[in-house]
Amino acid sequence: MDSYRVKAGPEGYLPPAAACVGICLPERGHALLEGELVPEERALEEIARRLLAAGNPVFFPGPLILWDWKEGVAEKARALQVLAREVRAKIIPMPDYRPKYPMINPAVEINPNHPNLTIWHNHIDVCVFIGVHCHYANVALKIIRGGTDCYTIAICGEVGHEDAMISLRDAGLRTLERLTAMVREMKRKAGDVG
Amino acid sequence: MIEQRVALMVDEVFQPTRCESRFITGSEAVKEAIQRSNITMAIAYPITPQSESMHLVGDLYAEGYIPDYFRGESEFAVMGQVAGAAMGGVRVFTATGGPGTLRAFEMFPCWAGMRLPIVCCFFTRGVNSPLSIQPDTIEMAFLLDTGIIMLHAEGAQDLYDFTLRAFAIAEQTDVHIPVGVFADGFFVTHTREMVTVGPPDVKLPPYDPHRSPVPAMDMEGVPVRHMRDPFVMKSNFISYAAHASWQQEILAAVERSRKYVHEYLGGLLETENEEADILIMAAGTAVSQSREAIQLARAQGIDVGLVKIKCLRPFPTEEIQHLARRARAIVVPEFNRVGWLAREIKSVVEDNSRVVGAPRVFGGMTMPSEMILAQLQACVPATR
Numbered sequence: 262m263d264s265y266r267v268k269a270g271p272e273g274y275l276p277p278a279a280a281c282v283g284i285c286l287p288e289r290g291h292a293l294l295e296g297e298l299v300p301e302e303r304a305l306e307e308i309a310r311r312l313l314a315a316g317n318p319v320f321f322p323g324p325l326i327l328w329d330w331k332e333g334v335a336e337k338a339r340a341l342q343v344l345a346r347e348v349r350a351k352i353i354p355m356p357d358y359r360p361k362y363p364m365i366n367p368a369v370e371i372n373p374n375h376p377n378l379t380i381w382h383n384h385i386d387v388c389v390f391i392g393v394h395c396h397y398a399n400v401a402l403k404i405i406r407g408g409t410d411c412y413t414i415a416i417c418g419e420v421g422h423e424d425a426m427i428s429l430r431d432a433g434l435r436t437l438e439r440l441t442a443m444v445r446e447m448k449r450k451a452g453d454v455g
Numbered sequence: 456m457i458e459q460r461v462a463l464m465v466d467e468v469f470q471p472t473r474c475e476s477r478f479i480t481g482s483e484a485v486k487e488a489i490q491r492s493n494i495t496m497a498i499a500y501p502i503t504p505q506s507e508s509m510h511l512v513g514d515l516y517a518e519g520y521i522p523d524y525f526r527g528e529s530e531f532a533v534m535g536q537v538a539g540a541a542m543g544g545v546r547v548f549t550a551t552g553g554p555g556t557l558r559a560f561e562m563f564p565c566w567a568g569m570r571l572p573i574v575c576c577f578f579t580r581g582v583n584s585p586l587s588i589q590p591d592t593i594e595m596a597f598l599l600d601t602g603i604i605m606l607h608a609e610g611a612q613d614l615y616d617f618t619l620r621a622f623a624i625a626e627q628t629d630v631h632i633p634v635g636v637f638a639d640g641f642f643v644t645h646t647r648e649m650v651t652v653g654p655p656d657v658k659l660p661p662y663d664p665h666r667s668p669v670p671a672m673d674m675e676g677v678p679v680r681h682m683r684d685p686f687v688m689k690s691n692f693i694s695y696a697a698h699a700s701w702q703q704e705i706l707a708a709v710e711r712s713r714k715y716v717h718e719y720l721g722g723l724l725e726t727e728n729e730e731a732d733i734l735i736m737a738a739g740t741a742v743s744q745s746r747e748a749i750q751l752a753r754a755q756g757i758d759v760g761l762v763k764i765k766c767l768r769p770f771p772t773e774e775i776q777h778l779a780r781r782a783r784a785i786v787v788p789e790f791n792r793v794g795w796l797a798r799e800i801k802s803v804v805e806d807n808s809r810v811v812g813a814p815r816v817f818g819g820m821t822m823p824s825e826m827i828l829a830q831l832q833a834c835v836p837a838t839r
Contacts, residue, residue: 275699280707285714286629324670331665375693395628395668396570396704403700404693419628419666423707 267296267426269413270406278403279423286421286430293421293428304427305436308389308414309348309443311427313451315387315412318350321376325418326392327356333434340437341391347444350389353379358397376401377408390425391416391432399424459520459658461493465623469616469719471653481643484611484650485550485576486511488618489521492574493658495545496523500533502555503588504640505578509550530555534562534575541571544664544671546622549573552640553580556594560601566633567602567705570669572625572662573633576618578640579739581818589819590639592739595767596795598635602705604712605768606720607738608638611648613765620719622659628666630712632705639740639790641819668708709769716766723771724764731760732783732838733831736775736800738764741788741822748788748827757831764796772803779804784811784834788827792817809837 265282280286284296292304312318322341329335345352380388388411390398395417402413402424415425416436422428429436462468468491479487485508489497497516499509516524527533530551540547551559556577566573579594581587598605606621608614614636621634638644664671716723727749735745742763752759762778764771779785779800787797787810797812804810811834814826 275696275703278700278703278707278710280710281703286711378693394670396631397669399668399704399707400697400700403703404696407696407700419668421629 265296267293267406267424269410269426271408271410272406274407276403276407278399284423286423287428289431292430293423293425295426296423301429304429305440305443308427308429309440309447311387311412311414312348312350312389313444313447315348315350317383317385318348318387318389319383319385320345320350320352320389320391321355321393322352322391323355323393323397324357325394327354337434337437340434340441344437344441344444347441347448351383353383355393358394376405380405380409380411385411387412387414389414389416390422392418395419395422398422457656459656461660462657463660465659467657468653468659469620469623471657473654474651476649476651478647479611479650480507480645480647481611481614481638482507482511482645484615485618486515487650487652488615489548490515490655491653491658492548492619492622493546493661494521494548496537496540496547497521498525498527498533498536498540498547498549500527500530500551500555502530502552504580504644505550505552505555505576507644508576508578512548512550530559531562534559534566537573537575538562538566538569538571539672541566541573542569542672544662544667546626546662547573548575550576550578552578553582553588553594557582557597560597563598563601563603563633563635568701570631570667570705570708571633572622572631574618574621574625575633575635576614577635577637578644579637580640587819590641590740591791591817591819592637592639592789593791593793593817595637596791596793599768599795599799602632602709603768604630604632604634604709604766606634606636606766607764608636608643609739609742609763610643611646611650614638614643615650615652617720617765619659622662623719624712624715626662626666627712627715628668630708630715631668632708632712637739642740713769716769720765722774723766723769724762724774726760726762726778728758728760729762729778730781731758733757733786733834734760734762734778734782734784735786735788735827735831736762736764736796737788738767738796739790741790744822744824745788745827747824748831751824751828752831755832757835759831767799770799770803775800775803776805779809782809783838784809786811786813786827786830786834788813788822788830789815790817790822791815
C-alpha cells in the first residue's frame with residue numbers, strides 16, 4: 262500500500278481511489294508526481310516536458326475557467342489559451358457535468374462521466390484538467406486511469422487531485438504563466454522556435 | 456441579541472483568548488456551539504432526547520443569531536430540507552437521534568454522495584421494540600458505512616468543541632462531507648457539567664460555496680440533475696464506472712479528513728498511560744465510566760491505560776494498531792448490544808483474541824464502573 266503509484270493506465274476494471282491507498286494531497290508549495298510529493302517546480306517541469314513530448318495533448322477546461330464568473334478568471338483563461346498554443350494542444354471544453362442520455366458523440370463533446378470514450382475516440386495521450394470542480398475531476402481521473410493509457414495532469418486552484426499522474430494545487434494565473442515560460446525555455450533549448 | 460463579529464481566523468473561535476466556564480447541559484452546549492457557528496439555517500423535528508437541543512437552537516433564531524429556522528414534517532423531511540439548503544450553498548445545522556435517525560436514514564448516504572458539508576448532532580437512544588427512550592448507541596453501528604464523518608463526544612465539553620469544529624472539517628474542499636457529532640442521549644444531553652466556551656460575540660467566518668468540489672445548486676446541473684438522471688439508470692460500463700468511482704471518491708474524501716481531524720480535534724483519539732499492559736479502548740460516555748474504573752483498578756494495583764476514540768470515521772486504524780502492539784489485553788466497554796466498537800477494533804489489531812468485547816449494557820441501563828473493573832481483574836492473569 263505504501264508503494265502505490267499513480268501511473269498511466271489502463272489499470273483495470275475498478276482502480277482504487279488513490280487517497281484510500283496512501284496517497285496524500287500536497288501542502289502549499291508542493292505537488293503530486295505519480296503519487297509522490299515533490300516541490301511544485303519539479304512538477305511544473307514535468308508537466309512542460311510531458312506536454313511537449315505528447316503526440317496529441319488536450320486541455321479539458323471546466324466551468325470554473327470557461328465562464329467569466331469572478332475577477333481574474335478571464336485573464337487565466339487567456340493564459341491557458343497561450344499555453345495551449347505553445348504546446349500545440351487542442352482544447353475540448355467541459356462546460357457541464359450532465360450525463361448525456363442515452364448516448365454521447367465523442368467527436369464533439371466530453372463529459373467527465375464518459376472521459377475514456379472521448380480519449381479513445383480522439384487518441385489523446387496527455388490530458389490536462391483545469392477549472393473542473395474537484396469532485397468531478399476526481400471521478401473522471403479515476404475512470405481515465407482505469408480504462409485508458411492517457412497521462413493525466415490536473416492544474417487545480419484548490420488542493421489538488423491524487424488520481425492525476427501530476428497534480429498542482431493553488432494554481433492560478435501566475436502558475437500558468439510560469440508553465441508557459443518553462444515550455445518556451447524548453448523549446449528554445451531544443452531549437453524549436455516555431 | 457449580542458452583536459457578533461466575524462472571526463478573522465477560526466482559532467479565534469476554537470481557541471479563544473477570552474473563555475468562560477458555564478454549568479450547562481449537553482443540549483445547552485449545542486446551543487452555545489451553534490451561536491458561534493455563523494449558520495444560515497437550522498431545521499428541526501422533535502425526537503427525544505434530541506428535542507431540547509433544537510428548541511434551544513430555535514431560541515437563537517428568536518434572538519436573531521440564525522436567519523432561518525423551521526420545523527420540518529418528519530425527520531426524513533428535515534434531512535431532505537437541510538440537503539436542499541446545503542446544495543443551495545449555505546451553512547446548515549440539524550440534530551436527531553434514535554428512531555429519528557432511522558426514519559431519516561436514506562438521506563445520510565445521500566448527503567455524503569452529494570458532498571454536502573452538513574453538520575448534524577445525533578443523540579443516541581434505543582431504537583428497537585419495545586420502545587425505549589433511554590441511552591443506547593446501537594444506531595451508530597448502522598451509520599458506520601454511510602460515508603459521513605463520525606465524531607463521538609464523551610461529554611458536554613466535547614459536544615461543544617466537536618460541533619463547532621465540525622464545520623471547519625466538513626467545509627474543506629478536499630473533504631466537503633457531512634459530519635455527524637454523536638453523543639449518548641440523556642447521559643450527555645440532560646446532564647450538567649462545567650463547559651468552557653468562547654466569547655459569544657465572535658462567530659466563525661462564513662461558508663464559501665465557491666470552494667465546494669461540486670457546484671452550488673443549479674436545477675440543470677448536478678447535484679440536482681444527477682438525482683434526475685442517475686448514472687446507474689443507463690446500462691453501460693461507463694455509467695456503472697461513474698457510479699462506482701463516485702462512491703470511491705466519497706471514501707477518499709473521508710480519508711482526506713484525517714489531517715483536519717488532527718488539526719481541529721488534536722487527533723482521532725487521546726491516550727492516558729498508553730504503555731500499560733491492559734488498555735481500555737472506548738468512545739462516548741463509556742470513556743467516563745472507564746476513567747472511574749481505572750481509579751478503582753489502580754487502588755488494587757492494576758495498571759490500566761485508556762484510549763479514548765473520538766473519531767470513528769475515518770477510523771484511527773494505524774493509531775490503534777500501534778497502541779495495541781504491546782498491550783496484553785484490550786477491554787472495550789460499550790453502551791450497545793452488538794459491540795460495534797469491539798468489532799471495529801478486532802478488525803484492525805493483530806491477534807484479536809486479546810480484545811475483550813465487554814462489558815456491554817444496553818436499553819438505557821447504566822454501566823457501573825465495577826463492571827469494567829471486573830473485566831480488568833479478569834485480564835490480570837494474561838499480563839503475568
